[in-house]
Amino acid sequence: MDFSRNVETGFQHLCESVFVRLCQIVGTSVQVAFRRETKEIYEMVQRRVAENEDVIEMQSGSIREGFRLEGSDFDYMYWYNDHRVIWDMSQSEYYYTENKTLILSDSSESPPGFTLLELLTPSRYRQVQSACVPKNYRLFISSSLFRQQTQKHDYPGSREHGPCESGEVLGRLEYDFAQCLACDFWPPSASSWINRCHSWPDRRVVDDIIRNGCHFVPIGNPIGLHEHEEWRISFSVAEHKLVNTMNHCQFLTYGLLKIFLKEVIDKQSAETNKLLCSYHMKTAVFWVIQQNVVPLWCPQNLLVGFWVCFKLLLKWVYKGVCPNFFIPQNNLFLTKIHGSAQRNLFLQLHGLYEKGLVCLLQSPSIRSYITDVLYNPRLSICTNEGRMKSECEYDVELFSEIDGNGSLAPQNLDRCIKCLQTLELMIGLPLTQYQVVTLQKITASILQNTSFTLHNMYKNTDLNKQMYIADRMACHMLKLAAKFGFIFDMMYIAIYYYKALRYRDGLSITEIIKVKLAQPGLMYNRYVDSERYTEAVGGQSWSTKMRQAVAHDITLNNYGCYIDELTTEKESALQNKRSELFIPLFVMLHFVEFLCYRHIDTTLAQAALEELQVLVRHDQGQYVSILYRDISWEILGICQQMTGNLQAALFSYQKSLTQYPWNGIHTASQMRIQDLHTTDMVE
Template sequence: MEIMSTYNSKCESLKFYTYLCQNIGSDEVVKIRRLAFTILDLGQSFGHKTITSGSKGEGLDLKGSDLDIMALCPFFKVYESEKEVVLDGLTIPLVMVTDETHPCFTQLCRLNHHGVYNLWDLCFKEIPLWQKHPLGYMLSSEQYQLLIMSLAGLKLAELKLPSLAKTHGPCLTSFDDQLDKVVCLKCDQWLFQTQPWIRRPRTAWPSPEIISKIISCGVLFVPIGCKGSANENLEWRISFSVAEKFLIYSFNHTQFLCYGLLKILLKEIVEKHEDLKGLLCSYFLKTLMFWMSEETDPNLWRPDNMIPCFMACLQRLLYCVRYSILLHFFISDNNFFYSRFNAMNKKKLETILSNLYERGINCFASSDTLKDYQSQYYKVTHLLTRLNFKTFELFVDLSNLKKIHILYHCLHHSRTGSCQSLFALYLSKSCWFVPHASNYLYTCYNSENKHQYSKYKYDLSHLLIGVHSDAVTGWLTLASYFYVKKNYVASLRLINYALQKYTDEKIFTGSGFTKYELTFIQKHVLNLMKTEKLYSVLRSLRIETLTFGPKSSIIPQELQLDVTKSRTCYSSLPFAYFLGFLCNYHLHDITSYRRYLQQLILTKTKDSIHVNLYRVNTAIMCGVAHQLIGEAYFAKGLFQEAARQDKYNFTSAATRLSRLT
């Protein structure tokens, strides 16, 4: 009987594990997600070095998952003591002062008040970064954050991007709470106060190799102090984000799924109680998983032990709440749960967690993500149905030829088919931006015909590679190039070919962070293609955003006003109709350009997926078309509509309206 019970338990665990792979992500899908964000960290220049973290950077793509971007400030370098300081003439050295701070926090003191510091003060005199203290001049985390906000505001105004709009702790946060960015400082050395972590007794996790990597990466500092501290405005929190990313990546898939389950439990069940929101956070769950992994035999984290592993994690969380103890993984002097709860919310949280534990995996019956498990309905779909295609949308301008060379190198040295597929997609899309970079490459020489011809061949060859990035948009980019070259007939052929490929099973992946459910036909086609190679599926089913870089040389002249300073994005279908209108307008084919204009107007009225900025750009294209054919009244109405929607003046709508009136 005991053997049969064990067998049934293992079968149920394996079934639950398979279900989680479909709904949270298989091991392969998680690796692809991570690889996609790792690519974003490649090729960054010194002044723009970034590290992706947060749920998405870790490989999770759950409801409410966010992306954290940690940008390293190039102007400061932190040292643990004055004797370690290296004066390089490029950075301002800061020394840690922890005499008056809580564990995991520090003040940052500069060595003197001369030279480069005075120049820094002069540049930002309206924001006093330094505050006098008995121990020296401290860099104020509060004033530093104000400076970053100020600089971010100037940058966003210049680029016409509404991405980062508010603060959340030390971060700048997007309107939809999907993106957090923090500009942090770095210390290249592993701190003395974290030395006990290296020597701490453990079973087998993390491995000596992972520990060595973590030590070599040093630590970061984010601009936020310990809440309630007397010098809160001067304190900086020590961040181990890089180390934590190494640890998460070293989880086996059972460990990773347990981590995902804890996050679902928190976000979709516990936090349905409004009075418990914010009491626990994802970072606490991550810390708990680190302790569990360090203290248990790695051989226990197996697919056929999935349910017991998760229940052990939930039991540990209940214990931590009950006894108000959850120690920081690297600096164990810091107890996250010390004075965290009052009697009332602690009792309620303990009761909820206890009830959930008693229900076993049935506790997810009220979860949006996992509620259908007990119905025993398992979708026989390929891993791609759970893959968030937005992962492949680039967040950076790939007009930098250096990055293209990096992608090319990675493609030819990838060890797995999935890696090759992902790098091939990135490489193909990056080729869209080559004409922008080649403007400089070829204007460095004289403008004789042979150089112009060389540039033409160079640009065309890369744009031809770009057609393999997705089903439609690469072709439209090439069509736009031919339009700019006044080859309207060739452009029309490409437009019509792209429109033929714009069918119901295609999946639009360019609407910012907005998600939408796949339709029945999209899921059906994905299932039919489950035996195809990853690259083939993504290339044939995805439709990307059409993107033009600043001062693009391949965008129609009629839209140049929108790319004077920043890149601009268009939905593929309305852009195709607008480009078709332009070609026929220049060919003096009135019947055809009227037909394309009518289709363009219909896309504007039916548009329900795309984000607001795309709708504004579609309205602008409609207005430009009416303006070209002398229908100023309709153009004015469309520009007015676009200007009303464009609250932050990111597009050319207001400028076009003023010129028209």
């Protein structure tokens, strides 16, 4: 009896140890919550302010689900807001066809999970009209032609991968962009899923999923009759909602399967590498949770859930059938796992199965946490998530997520006003604490956009009274934004003062910013001295921390005009489909100082330029992100050209062209170089 109890205790300790390790790799429940919720509130605002003619953006994939694993893709889906797919003609009555393009799904000749899409009403997009092919006096949108028409290849090395445009940024960040079509109705072929939902998810979640419909991504079934015309039904939104309903132990089990796939299964052989993917892992977790095979999902039982999922995968590979969670008739293995590859993959997985949970020792990320328990079975393990991360560690990631989801780029004053009205209405919603602080940052961003839009409307008019009123309103909004934004939000006030020819006022703001940035407890992006940060603002509200001790980089809306000297860069970025310029805060600080001092003191202007030059040339990534080096070298070149140092300016523009084109300003760099040459100003 004591032996059984010891074995059981040892197993629980093993599960707890892996749970702790997964919280370190995948994240605690708190981290996962604010990753999801900051993105959710951002997308909620986007949807509410979207116009009929807009293209809607939605993040999908593992990062959207709350993972931040090394190698996680940045997946985005895009669709035309004025295009909708319907399943039968009766659904057309829900739309005003004068401003909606309707598309009819016809799955009568397609395998489960796929369909043909017939264009019922004309599209205003050339990409859609050009992708149409006639068939039996009807126009169908060809998925392969649609991919060709819509994939932009804005980033170096991008390629077509399934329905997506894929690539890597600097060999580190992988991305998948999928242009798709939206449907407001749940697919009839997935109706059986609704009836299966007895224990999980609950009825409220099921109803929410059904209300949100589905999407169609441009890829056909290779063994179907119409591979190049067919589209695949995508349940990305439904999957996000299902993942969000998992408890943290279930989510960590999903994370462990992803890690096990990457570090163990994919290392077995070159032939079977990449046959299984993350989507198969997620599908297995969905089925296991819904079938209620694991009686209790908790830290002490974590490896039980993992093993049940692994056995289900083994069964699927043996049979060559992985049923889609929403449309089981759609076999996800159909075109990939068969023949000798299937046999070899099964043998490899079965070999791991025979080893039992010891097979986890092949995972470098997990191994040491298992051996610690095996060598010390009486080891005491704390699974209290609150003690796993410090306040500073949580703040670093939270503020990074808020910054990444806190900026909108409205195109004109009407859009700015609509954003402000939307934000006002959202204040009364039942928001989480993370969503409230994210909404606070979004509000600051819209106030800043509105300020510069107002100034640009009246700066070249003779309407002095209106100019005065606009200036007063703009200044008030910028100061208000700085009160509940980050330290760097003060930078927009300095930019505005320079634009309004109030150079000394602008410099007084840059001096305040410099004092704040010199604080030993400053959190700049992810760089921070945790002890000093905690001493300075530990235990205070997030709003106080943001205002007093946290800074990130600057974003400028390319639909407006913030600094006239960057007009060429703004136009280049817009041509390359970039709605914002991303500029390192310290680069912008020295840039504005230089611009203001040129009108007051040329010696101090030269000093600001020298500081900028040292920063751009010698920073190792702490203050000038590698992604923003294109604009940093460009700004340095602009300043050098303004002082007459044309050779140095030419060198800086050329250096800008050699950087990764994150901001899409390479056209501007080329124009500036050409201008230097054509005017014979450079020998």
